């Protein structure tokens with residue numbers, strides 16, 4: 001909590017009782033210094049209250065391709081209304097809301113254009129597809145208490161059938177959809193992972209659960225001499241073949257179809273990466289997977305784990321809300337803190353465990369470890 005830094009629990013309790021008193025709030029609104037804190041708290045609280053509406057305005061802007069349409073310059077409301085097939089008076093409200101969110105800019109002549117944040121959104125790989133797929137998550141959260149008490153049949157779990165193992169990933173069309181979403185959203189994850197955990201000295205890297213090879217492609221570009229191995233479910237690798245053939249890495253990339261639930265991992269790599277894999281699975285699957293990675297690595301071999309992690313003792317706004325609820329809706333895994341992952345790594349026999357908290361925790365954080 002930002003306004004209550006490190007107070008004793010007695011003073012903290014006293015301050016919390018004050019904040020929860022309506023009479024104190026009325027008084028605080030009149031006193032100059034306290035008024036600033038009260039206003040900031042009010043605005044922050046309203047942001048939480050209005051979150052769903054903000055997200056739905058964003059959804060409409062993306063689905064109607066408003067940001068794309070404004071890419072070449074500002075437009076008048078009636079023209080936008082025609083292009084988006086939305087009545088002009090409603091379009092006005094949507095565009096004004098987009099400007100309120102800082103995504104659009106309202107010009108003096110009443111036209112709307114892109115703001116810096118809206119323009120940035122267009123350039124984030126896969127973000128628009130990610131926003132559109134939130135429909136499934138929002139449907140699951142329509143009744144959040146029912147979801148928490150008994151959220152067993154979720155739309156999101158059906159969106160990502162591979163989490164149920166090889167048996168779930170049978171439909172190549174469905175597999176192609178999620179593989180594409182993962183590959184696009186991988187770009188920033190790869191950037192941050194390689195910045196936090198450079199692969200200097202690694203001869204051969206195996207990416208387990210590497211999807212269609214987007215992480216390995218980034219690694220291959222950064223380390224032109226490295227041998228690359230990709231391990232994933234057969235149906236996923238089938239889809240990856242054409243993409244990888246065109247990537248120019250074919251000569252130094254080997255594909256290993258298999259399921260880490262049922263098959264041993266191939267040996268030979270001196271480093272193994274697990275990028276956005278652990279949080280899809282329960283603790284016992286994660287422990288067995290890390291034990292299998294331990295067995296597949298040579299002594300001193302390196303493991304790189306990269307995924308958004310819970311803040312643990314210091315709850316984090318992005319990962320402890322979005323990713324924790326998201327992975328709960330997927331049903332099979334959970335968003336773990338670095339400390340929780342460290343504990344499983346130790347149980348699997350890893351040493352030299354090192355946590356690199358992400359500078360963008362909503363993109364990823366990294367843990368590295370070695371086979372002792």
Ligand SMILES: CC(C)=CCC/C(C)=C/CC/C(C)=C/C=C/C(C)=C/C=C/C=C(C)/C=C/C=C(C)/C=C/C=C(C)/C=C/CC(C)(C)O
Pocket residue numbers: 116120124127130160185276279280326327330362363
């Ligand atoms: C030079 C000066 C002084 C000024 C210039 C001004 C200027 C031009 C500034 C540009 C600003 C700029 C560079 C902005 C860059 C913005 C960026 C990089 C924004 C990035 C945003 C990324 C976001 C919002 C990422 C969201 C990621 C999400 C929602 C990921 C979801 C992932 C999921 C659900 C994964 C699921 C996997 C599963 C299924 C659980 O296994």
Ligand SMILES: C[S@@+](CC[C@H](N)C(=O)[O-])C[C@H]1O[C@@H](n2cnc3c(N)ncnc32)[C@H](O)[C@@H]1O
Pocket residue numbers: 162163165166182183185186189208209210211212214215231232233236258259260261262274275276277280
């Ligand atoms: C969230 S995706 C991450 C893909 C990629 N690492 C990335 O970050 O974009 C999880 C990946 O794990 C793979 N996976 C899930 N269960 C698996 C299993 N039992 N054996 C091998 N791969 C599996 C999925 O097919 C999928 O490609």
